[in-house]
Amino acid sequence: MARQGYKSSIINVEWFNVTYKSVAMAVGGVLLLLLGAGLYWYYFHSYGPREAAGEAIQNAERALIKTRTLDSTEKIDRSRESAEVALGEAHSAFSFHNYETAEIAAIRSLNLSQQALSLAVDDGTALQLVRIVRLEGDVRVKRAGEFAWEAADRRQELRVGDQVKTASSGSAELIYMDGTVTRIEPGSLLEIRDLFEDPVTKVRRVRERLSWGEVTSSTREPQVNGSYHEVSAGRVSARAVDAGEIRVAFDRQQKTSVIDVFKGTVEVETPDRREALEEGERIRANASGQLGAKELLPGIPRLVSPSDERVFVHQDPRQLTLSLNWEEVPGAREYKLMIADQILFTNPIYDAIRKGTSAEIQGVDAGDYYWRVAAVSPGNVQGSFSAPRRFRVSSQVIRDRADTTPPEIRVTEFVQVGPMLIINGMTEPGANLWIDNEKIDVSEDGSFYSVVRLREEGVNEVRFVAQDNAGNEATTTRSTFVEQW
Numbered sequence: 001m002a003r004q005g006y007k008s009s010i011i012n013v014e015w016f017n018v019t020y021k022s023v024a025m026a027v028g029g030v031l032l033l034l035l036g037a038g039l040y041w042y043y044f045h046s047y048g049p050r051e052a053a054g055e056a057i058q059n060a061e062r063a064l065i066k067t068r069t070l071d072s073t074e075k076i077d078r079s080r081e082s083a084e085v086a087l088g089e090a091h092s093a094f095s096f097h098n099y100e101t102a103e104i105a106a107i108r109s110l111n112l113s114q115q116a117l118s119l120a121v122d123d124g125t126a127l128q129l130v131r132i133v134r135l136e137g138d139v140r141v142k143r144a145g146e147f148a149w150e151a152a153d154r155r156q157e158l159r160v161g162d163q164v165k166t167a168s169s170g171s172a173e174l175i176y177m178d179g180t181v182t183r184i185e186p187g188s189l190l191e192i193r194d195l196f197e198d199p200v201t202k203v204r205r206v207r208e209r210l211s212w213g214e215v216t217s218s219t220r221e222p223q224v225n226g227s228y229h230e231v232s233a234g235r236v237s238a239r240a241v242d243a244g245e246i247r248v249a250f251d252r253q254q255k256t257s258v259i260d261v262f263k264g265t266v267e268v269e270t271p272d273r274r275e276a277l278e279e280g281e282r283i284r285a286n287a288s289g290q291l292g293a294k295e296l297l298p299g300i301p302r303l304v305s306p307s308d309e310r311v312f313v314h315q316d317p318r319q320l321t322l323s324l325n326w327e328e329v330p331g332a333r334e335y336k337l338m339i340a341d342q343i344l345f346t347n348p349i350y351d352a353i354r355k356g357t358s359a360e361i362q363g364v365d366a367g368d369y370y371w372r373v374a375a376v377s378p379g380n381v382q383g384s385f386s387a388p389r390r391f392r393v394s395s396q397v398i399r400d401r402a403d404t405t406p407p408e409i410r411v412t413e414f415v416q417v418g419p420m421l422i423i424n425g426m427t428e429p430g431a432n433l434w435i436d437n438e439k440i441d442v443s444e445d446g447s448f449y450s451v452v453r454l455r456e457e458g459v460n461e462v463r464f465v466a467q468d469n470a471g472n473e474a475t476t477t478r479s480t481f482v483e484q485w
Contacts, residue, residue, distance in 0.1 A: 049099035056106035057094060060087050063113035075199075076116045083112035095444065100343070107133055107175055130158040130174050130192055136346035137170035137186070163191045166213070171346040178204050179220035180229045186346055188213020193232075203227050212252035218245045219264065233257045235289030239267040244279070245384070255287035260297060262384040282381060298375035298383040301335060301357075302327040308389040308439035309432045313471040317393045321362040324371055326386070328357050332375035336382060339371045343388065366393050389439075394471070403470035407431040411464070416480050421452040427466045434465045454482050 064087060067080045086109035093102035111129060132139075132152055139152040144161025152164065152172060164172060166188050174182045177195060184190050194207035203226040208215070210233040219229045221243040230239040233250035236257045240246055244264015250257050259268050261277040268275045270289040277283060282295040304325040306312075314320040324337070337359055339350035349369075350361065353376065372388040407428035415422040427433055429446040440450045454460045460480050467473045 049103070053090070053094055053099040053102040053106065056103045056110070057087070057090050060090065060106040060109040060113065063110050063117070067113050067116045070116060079112050079116035083109045083116065086112060098441065104133065104175060104181060107131055108179055111175070111177055130162075130176050130195070132156045132158065132164075132172055133175050133181070134173040134344060135170075136172070136342050136344045138167035139170040139172045139184075140165045140167075158192055160192055160195050163189060163211075165189045169347055171344045173344065176206050176229070178206050178222065178227065178229055180206060180217055182208065182215055182217045182231075183344065185214040185216070188215060190215055201226070206230070207232065209233075210248055210250050212250050214247065214249040216245065216247045219243055234285065234287070236268060236270050236285040236291070238277075239269070240264060241267065247384070257285040259283050259285075260384070262297070262300075295379070295381055296377075297381060298332050298377045299329045300384050301329050301332075301373040301375055301386050303371075303373065303386050303389050304437050306389070306391050307432075307434035307437050307465060309391070310434075311392045311394060311432070311467060311471055313394045315395060317366045317395055318363050320364070320393060321360055322364075322391070322393075323358060323360050325358045326373045329375040329383075331377060333378045333380075334376045336374045336376060336385075337371070338373075338385070339369055341367055341369055343370055345370065345372070345388075364393055366395050368392050403468065404472060406472045406474035407466040407468045409433075409464050409466050409474050409476045411476070411478060414478055414480075416454075419454045419482050421454060421462065421480065423450045423452060424448070425464075428468050431466045431468045436462055454480065457482050 060083070064080070064083050067076070067083065070076050086105050090102045090105035090109060093099075093105060111131065114129065132154055135152055135154050140149040141152045141156065141158065142149045142163045142165070144159065149165065158164070158174070164174070164184055166172060166184050166186050168187045171186050172184045174184070176182070182190070189211040191209040191211065193209045194205060197204045202224045204222065204224070205228055207230045208217075210231060215231060217229060217231055217240065219240040219242070222228070222241070228239045228241045230237055231246065231248045232238070233248050234255055234257045236259065238246055238248055238259045242264050244266065245262040246266050247260040247262065248257065259266065259277065260282045261279055263279055265279070266277045268277055268283055268291065270285060270291055272289070273291050275283060275291060275294070277294070280297050282297050284292045286292075304327055306322065306324070312320060312322060326335070335354045335357065337350065337352060337354050338345050338348045339361065340346070340348040368390060369392075370388045370390050372385040374385040375383045377383070409425065409427050411423065411425040413422060413424035423435065425448055426446050427442060427448060429442070429444060431442060431446070433440045433442050433448055435450055435452055438452070440448050442448050452462065458481065460482060462478045462480060464476045464478070465473065
């Protein structure tokens with residue numbers, strides 16, 4: 001497997017070596033197998049995103065309980081109700097194993113509860129908080145009015161005037177009071193310029209300043225018209241007024257800016273010109289702030305296989321060969337493929353341009369891996385990355401060999417409405433499920449529900465794949481027909 005900055009999965013390798021030396025010599029191979037299976041279950045079900053989401057939900061619940069002791073006012077009630085809604089979203093996402101979504105929703109709930117608590121003492125401080133939700137590598141923070149840079153801390157609270165700097169080996173994600181999540185890419189410097197809410201109209205404005213590097217901001221639908229989230233760089237600013245996703249990059253040597261809109265609508269403004277950018281458009285600004293012509297971004301590749309959360313079990317993982325596949329994007333010249341062992345892709349183990357729509361990799365250690373793909377146009381314009389998928393590589397040594405029964409796949413409802421399918425069914429509780437290579441949420445009782453868009457006219461073969469925690473896999477296929485419209 002081609003590599004850039006390759007890192008082995010230290011947690012898995014060191015854990016097994018330590019367990020073998022300390023346990024096998026004492027109680028033999030049988031106990032080692034049982035312990036290994038137990039730790040394997042704990043690692044994949046209790047560590048990482050699940051644990052972080054659970055902790056965030058607990059913090060949000062404690063804060064919400066405190067708000068229920070407050071006297072009722074219009075502002076406090078609004079913040080408390082919004083916190084309850086966000087916490088409900090977190091619980092729902094957690095029950096469907098969407099742990100990263102659950103963590104973000106829980107942190108948003110916590111922010112809203114703290115806003116209510118702040119309103120009770122009329123200091124408004126909770127409105128001015130920004131939280132760090134993810135960190136990878138070397139990330140530094142400089143407080144407003146201070147000169148020293150300090151190491152960033154996960155869930156650290158930031159305020160107006162604070163700056164966040166990432167090294168070439170660092171990246172971070174921030175969540176704002178308006179629900180926006182901003183990802184700061186490696187080699188960037190971002191300043192929090194403004195956090196404001198009008199006490200009468202409830203209009204909110206959030207402004208960030210990118211001194212150099214690159215950020216991507218995912219904004220939420222504002223609750224009040226007139227609210228916005230703005231990112232400025234050089235002599236240009238990009239203002240999102242609805243739900244969307246924008247990328248802003250600034251070259252500090254050339255003093256040039258690039259604004260990409262992946263979702264929604266963005267108002268781009270310079271000292272002498274204003275432009276509205278729609279989804280799938282890019283615009284550049286030179287050092288003096290002059291805007292160029294709009295450019296079209298290539299589409300986003302659809303990842304095909306392996307399915308999200310797929311587990312590959314092999315006695316010697318480094319001998320395993322995996323194939324990554326994605327759909328062709330019309331007009332794309334090539335594709336950028338990234339593979340990493342962390343969700344922010346700060347230090348990828350693979351980062352290269354591919355001409356085709358597939359890649360074979362081998363020689364990876366046991367562990368969790370993320371992958372994503374972006375299309376590149378003939379004009380060398382790179383579009384948005386696909387949503388990342390995760391796969392796991394495991395060793396037979398820690399697999400539960402006692403479980404050799406594939407999980408059941410029972411489709412109880414298969415209703416077609418035009419090009420759409422409504423599907424209900426049951427599988428083994430805790431199993432991973434994919435329909436046409438798309439990961440489907442499975443409830444705690446094993447039930448699942450999905451609406452699938454059929455991809456072509458004529459006969460469509462809808463493939464179901466279920467995989468349990470022991471690596472056993474089951475597949476089934478249903479056929480349906482789409483008439484020409």
